[in-house]
Amino acid sequence: MNMKLKEATKEDLKAILNFEKEAASQTFHAMITEQEIKEFLIQNKVFFINYESKNVGLIGYEPKEDSNYISELIVSSDYQSKGIATNAVKELLKTIGDKPSELHTHPENNSAIIVYLKSGFKIKGWKDNYYGDGEPRLILFKEKNDN
DSSP states (O other): OOEEEEEOOGGGHHHHHHHHHHHOBTTBOOOOSHHHHHHHHHHOEEEEEEETTEEEEEEEEEEOSSOEEEEEEEEOGGGTTSSHHHHHHHHHHHHHOSSOEEEEEOTTOHHHHHHHHHTTOEEEEEETTTTSSSOOEEEEEESOOOO
C-alpha cells in the first residue's frame, strides 16, 4: 500500500482542524477550535496519513512514561474501507516502539473497533460519559507493540 505517516506541526493547524470538523459525530469527540488543536499539539505527536501523495487523515498519540495513548485516528470519508486506517495504526505502532498502548473509542464506532482489534488491541473496559458528552467509550489496550 502506498501509505506513509508525515508528522504534523503547529503550522498545519488549519488542515488538522478541517479533518477534525469532517469527522465530528456522535461517535467521534472532535476538536472544533484552533485553541483546542494548539493545546493538543503540545501534548501529542500527530501525523498526517498520506496515501497516494495526498493527506487523507490523521493519526496521533500522547507519549507517556510507561505507555502510549493513541489519541487520534481520522480517515476522510472518501478514503475509508480501503485498509488505510489499519495500515496507519500498524505504522504508528512501529513508530512509537514496544511500550503498551491504550485508546478509547465509542462503542458504536464499529469500523474503528475492527481496525483496533485487527491491530492487536483488546477491549479492557467501558466508561460511561467519558468526555462529559453523555456518551460511553470502550477502553482498548495493547500490552506490547510487537509490529
